[in-house]
Amino acid sequence: MMNILFAAVVLSALGLAFGLILTFAEKKFRVDVDERIAEVRACLGGANCGACGYAGCDNFAEAVVKGEAKPNSCPPAGEKGAKEIAAIMGVETSVEEMKVPRVLCSGRAGVAFSRYRYDGYRNCAVADGLAGGPKMCRFSCIGLGDCMDHCVMGAISIVDGLAVIDYDKCISCGECAKHCPRGAIQMMPVSQTVYVNCRNTDNAREAKSVCMSACIGCGRCKRECKYDAIYIENFFAHIDPEKCTRCGACASVCPCTAIKDLINGLPHRPNFY
């Protein structure tokens, strides 16, 4: 009987002592972890792609809560995510439209003229340094896959010497645009479904001598546009996304099939006359 009582008293005393120590430690060494970090983390894309400029999603969530990063700088989370994060943080956010990468070149093999047959290291930057690349056009997609190598989602493939993006897989992190040595991939608002699929700013004669599908700045699209959304600069048609209504009239008249209309699926014609 005595033994049991003794054990019970000792254990209770120990429990009390440890309880006091824990209480003291809890009061004294308390670290405030903001529960918002976990909430913000849950709104993000979760791919650890690094598009925000931070070392992964956890790091970004911390930065948002500290106020270092803006709620709308996670491209994969998009508009919805940015709004949710802003609600958690209780701040206003200007929700920027989601941007997607577009390969601004229609110079497939056979459409863009070839300068030489390239058989070396499969790297765009190397080929670009060799007499200006294997394609005659100095603005073209080189098509050796630097973007493909840097795509964390495996969304890019090279088809006919041209980078093709699978938008089902793409999370709009922008790594491809960053690693293109020519800047042939650019980030565009997702709603801009009509765009000039070329970057050639040389004059018509030069542009036509390097690629069948180059924009030559002829101005037919400008005449066709009812909304005054197109202007020609440096022998190149620029479409003003503010004025453009995405009607696609320009794409249907472009003699070089250089304007792409994603909604109407233009150009229908293959890239030659």
Add this chain to the structure above:
Amino acid sequence: MKFTFKRGVHLSYGGKSATSVLPVREYVTDYVKIPMSMHIGAPSEPCVKKGDLVKIGQVIATPVGPLGLPVHASVSGEVTAVEKIPYLMKDPVTVVSIKNDFKEEWVDLNPLGSVESVDPSMIIPAIRDAGICGMGGASFPTHVKLSLKPNQKCDVIIVNGAECETHLTADHRLMLEYPRRIVDGLRAAMRALNVENGVIAIEDNKPDAIEAMKRAASGRDGVSVCELRTKYPQGGEKQLIEAVTKKQVPSGGLPIDIGVIVLNVGTCAAIADAIIDGMPLIKRITTITGCVRHPANLMLPVGTIVEDIIGFLGGFPEEPGKITFGGAMTGLCIPNMQIPMMKSTNGIVVFNEREAMSMEEGPCIRCAKCVHACPIGLNPYRIKVEADADRLDAAKKLNVMDCMLCGCCSYVCPSRRWLSASFKIVKEKLIRQAKGGQKA
């Protein structure tokens, strides 16, 4: 005693046998295209226009910037175009096309006389006005190399006659046929900088050249000939210095930091031409070999078009796969046959399709052959990992900037990995980063 450096690779020099016994022949085309950027540094500014008549040796472009060099007409005749053409580099290059009238009209040259009696202060300006750049391949302006800062002191000038590249025999023939010119050029450089020692370094696979140079050097003040073991890259500047002086150039430094200047044999001969005859650099010896019907060593006016040269030598016996300016290891591929050769083109090598074929890249098997081959002592396989992942800072820590792109690592790699090609990109990116940082 034969000198050498650590590591490196032993190449097959069978390609040299086709042209090493052929004397230099003269060939002048009826049409030249002279590029404006044949040297490192800003391209020169053309000062002639379409329709002008030029004489041989006339200045057709004026230097721009501190590393600029003038460019001279290599034939006489009418300027038919000043235009931009795609060249070996990323950006197109301005070329001046001249149609040769074969009148052989020269401008008035200004010879300075014997190299032993000329005023030493006249030598470096004469070299600059002659438009001389390094003729071994890197084409660094020679007058800049020879202009020392007040705190620098040069103890020895090494003349690079190693010619460690495969296929090329241009320097070999130059040493056999114009040995006195090379010694004269070396003496001129030595007198300009008040240097006591001049060493002519030649690989031991050219015993006839060593003999010829020894004969030409006998009786000249401070000039000696040094025999080197045949190994690639023996003719690399830093390797040559290590072999001859047993001193290493510090990382990121220049040879002048340890009191050494290295000049190519072709550069020396050009210096002698500029001093003794007042002749600008308008011609050079080039080896044309490989898959051509009659390989040859030709004395060509600068700006001769490759197609004309190949046509003169009887065309291709079989379908060519690749044509390079320079040898198989460090040569640059040319994009088409309309490309003109330049001051630093020491060889035009044509490979057939089988030779030119690239192997498929395999995974690294960690055999460390590249580590044993790298003449600088880098770890190429580790740099390649960082280069593929685009981690520039990590690559910089592994001293990728010391890589001179000799290609030894790619040559020995059993997995055929593109080692030096990717280092070139990393180096370019780092240089661009450094320049961007300075501007910001």
